[in-house]
Amino acid sequence: MSEPLLQVEHLKKYFKTGKGILQAVDDVSLSVDSGRTLGLVGESGCGKSTTGKTIIRLIEPTAGTIRFQGQDITKLSRGKMKSVRQNLQIIFQDPFSSLDPRKTVEQLIGEPLKWNRIFGTRAEDKAHILHLMDVVGLSRRLVNTYPHELDGGRRQRIGIARALALDPKLIVCDEPVSALDVSVQAQVLNLLKELQKEYGIAYLFITHDLSVVNHFSDDIAVMYLGKIVEVAPSKELFRDPIHPYTKALLSAIPIPDIDVRMEQIPLKGEITSPINMKDDCHFAARCPYADESCLHCCPDLTDRGSGHFVACHKF
Amino acid sequence: MEELRKDTNKPDDLLVIEGLTVFYETDEGTARAVNDLSIRLKKGSTLGLVGETGSGKTTTALAILRLVPDPPGVIKSGTITLDGIDIMSCTEGEMDMIRGSKVSMIFQDPMTALNPVMSVEEQIAETLRIHEGMNKHESLEKARDLLAMVGIPPERGREYPHQFSGGMKQRVIIAIAFACSPKLLIADEPTTALDVTIQAQILREMRELKERHDMSMILITHDLGIVAQTCDQVAVIYAGRIVEYGTLRDIFKNAKHPYTEGLFGSLPRINEDREMLDPIPGLMPDPMELPPGCAFAPRCRYASDRCSEAVPEARWFGEEHYVCCSAYDDPGFALKGGQSHE
Numbered sequence: 001m002s003e004p005l006l007q008v009e010h011l012k013k014y015f016k017t018g019k020g021i022l023q024a025v026d027d028v029s030l031s032v033d034s035g036r037t038l039g040l041v042g043e044s045g046c047g048k049s050t051t052g053k054t055i056i057r058l059i060e061p062t063a064g065t066i067r068f069q070g071q072d073i074t075k076l077s078r079g080k081m082k083s084v085r086q087n088l089q090i091i092f093q094d095p096f097s098s099l100d101p102r103k104t105v106e107q108l109i110g111e112p113l114k115w116n117r118i119f120g121t122r123a124e125d126k127a128h129i130l131h132l133m134d135v136v137g138l139s140r141r142l143v144n145t146y147p148h149e150l151d152g153g154r155r156q157r158i159g160i161a162r163a164l165a166l167d168p169k170l171i172v173c174d175e176p177v178s179a180l181d182v183s184v185q186a187q188v189l190n191l192l193k194e195l196q197k198e199y200g201i202a203y204l205f206i207t208h209d210l211s212v213v214n215h216f217s218d219d220i221a222v223m224y225l226g227k228i229v230e231v232a233p234s235k236e237l238f239r240d241p242i243h244p245y246t247k248a249l250l251s252a253i254p255i256p257d258i259d260v261r262m263e264q265i266p267l268k269g270e271i272t273s274p275i276n277m278k279d280d281c282h283f284a285a286r287c288p289y290a291d292e293s294c295l296h297c298c299p300d301l302t303d304r305g306s307g308h309f310v311a312c313h314k315f
Numbered sequence: 316m317e318e319l320r321k322d323t324n325k326p327d328d329l330l331v332i333e334g335l336t337v338f339y340e341t342d343e344g345t346a347r348a349v350n351d352l353s354i355r356l357k358k359g360s361t362l363g364l365v366g367e368t369g370s371g372k373t374t375t376a377l378a379i380l381r382l383v384p385d386p387p388g389v390i391k392s393g394t395i396t397l398d399g400i401d402i403m404s405c406t407e408g409e410m411d412m413i414r415g416s417k418v419s420m421i422f423q424d425p426m427t428a429l430n431p432v433m434s435v436e437e438q439i440a441e442t443l444r445i446h447e448g449m450n451k452h453e454s455l456e457k458a459r460d461l462l463a464m465v466g467i468p469p470e471r472g473r474e475y476p477h478q479f480s481g482g483m484k485q486r487v488i489i490a491i492a493f494a495c496s497p498k499l500l501i502a503d504e505p506t507t508a509l510d511v512t513i514q515a516q517i518l519r520e521m522r523e524l525k526e527r528h529d530m531s532m533i534l535i536t537h538d539l540g541i542v543a544q545t546c547d548q549v550a551v552i553y554a555g556r557i558v559e560y561g562t563l564r565d566i567f568k569n570a571k572h573p574y575t576e577g578l579f580g581s582l583p584r585i586n587e588d589r590e591m592l593d594p595i596p597g598l599m600p601d602p603m604e605l606p607p608g609c610a611f612a613p614r615c616r617y618a619s620d621r622c623s624e625a626v627p628e629a630r631w632f633g634e635e636h637y638v639c640c641s642a643y644d645d646p647g648f649a650l651k652g653g654q655s656h657e
Binding site for chain 2 (some may be wrong): 162189248264
């Protein structure tokens with residue numbers, strides 16, 4: 001098997017806080033193949049966004065290695081990282097705060113082209129900007145408007161056009177549709193899927209919305225308090241979840257169908273503090289199956305066959 | 316709109332809204348937020364008010380409490396009758412007594428709805444002193460009971476909102492809303508700001524409390540999954556009008572309005588495998604420039620010329636099920652998509 005497009009091993013990101021060390025990302029390993037989508041799901045504060053930002057080194061990792069297209073990019077200089085980022089882009093969650101309000105649509109989409117001196121002339125830049133607007137479904141007449149004149153769906157399309165400008169191999173999508181209404185959300189999800197088919201882009205798709213991730217991803221990694229607790233192909237994960245957290249999470253999704261009733265698995269309490277965590281199973285405090293063994297050491301992700309990995313002592 | 320049901324004043328209706336119209340009049344123009352909206356809510360039932368951002372759901376809720384910000388908001392016309400009381404003719408003083416004791420509202424954002432410089436139990440107790448005339452000791456005692464009821468250890472009552480997580484803050488707000496056992500609870504996206512496991516806990520608690528206190532509820536949401544699990548009736552709202560109304564079964568199994576069909580088509584579902592979603596093209600119209608006739612017509616795949624001529628009248632398909640769509644003038648008309656049909 002050839003090397004995956006993105007391979008992350010033992011990635012850690014700790015933040016120092018007044019109360020101690022906050023283990024936002026704690027030994028995360030994952031990989032994404034060309035043209036595929038890995039969904040990274042978890043609840044707020046589980047470290048999924050930090051993982052995404054650390055992978056493209058908007059945040060510097062504390063430890064671990066990130067290999068992209070066979071190259072170790074963990075320690076690359078700013079200059080070298082710039083050329084790597086042509087192939088490694090990000091779309092942010094909030095289309096209201098991630099765009100410079102003083103720039104027009106043309107300037108916003110043209111920024112990556114200008115910075116990387118892709119084309120020699122402004123005319124070529126402009127032609128490519130208009131092409132990108134066509135690709136993401138933004139009407140060309142909007143080329144001179146400012147973000148505040150546009151709705152969330154259109155703004156998110158600008159974010160997508162910016163990410164596409166340099167023809168990347170992988171896009172980290174950090175909650176790209178969470179701020180959008182359901183009818184517009186569906187438009188943007190379809191667009192991202194079409195782009196994947198057309199250009200073979202791989203996605204690391206970060207979201208808290210399990211229905212969206214199931215629809216969108218080939219594989220899914222479930223994160224809890226800085227660690228990946230389960231990874232499996234999407235269908236497999238939804239058909240046969242093994243980790244108690246995954247089970248509870250899936251059972252909590254409200255299904256828009258009055259004939260389907262999921263047996264809810266209630267969880268005790270809420271997510272615990274990620275500061276100064278012990279070397280135990282971080283989920284043990286809320287887990288209905290936890291016992292002594294769960295408090296002694298942190299379970300590793302182990303292979304349960306057919307690409308299904310679980311980190312749990314009990315199952 | 317034609318009268319909602321022939322047998323108008325049913326005694327088991329807790330809330331009746333007729334022809335409600337609310338505008339926001341600003342210097343840039345008039346935003347027509349709610350347009351001739353009528354709803355009735357039976358005692359003990361839960362109505363889901365479903366629509367997207369800007370559809371007028373929250374403005375409708377605020378009008379019931381007479382809390383539409385004025386200016387710029389103006390209630391242009393309509394009547395609201397809550398438990399036999401004509402809300403529109405109440406004085407401010409009367410409204411102060413109605414809010415909290417007859418009708419309570421839970422807002423979307425638990426982070427901003429609590430007073431940051433007041434302890435949690437004091438915020439619950441305040442409500443009880445105002446509406447139930449309790450003294451300080453009694454009200455604090457009851458406040459701690461209410462905290463226990465929503466699953467917060469009573470000894471944490473002396474803490475302040477910033478010491479609580481989002482889910483716990485929302486529980487405090489629920490405790491305040493239930494404090495005086497109101498007849499009607501309006502919950503405006505009560506779990507949108509919360510994680511899915513916490514959402515499940517909160518929804519379960521709200522359902523149980525509602526049953527126990529024999530209350531009625533209006534649940535405002537954009538999430539059809541939550542509606543399916545919580546509501547008895549559903550009103551689908553678009554550009555300030557109810558476009559379809561019916562029981563849970565009518566809406567989920569026999570949706571008739573093209574917008575309702577579009578909402579279901581847009582949803583990714585975990586129990587279904589579809590390569591592409593079926594989104595509604597285009598965007599919600601600007602409430603300052605609503606298209607003439609049916610406001611959904613410009614996005615509707617079934618639209619014809621007659622749709623922009625007049626606002627469609629309600630057409631009844633069952634005991635409680637009505638749809639406002641001109642396409643049904645043609646007796647052979649049926650929606651094409653197979654999404655939510657049996």
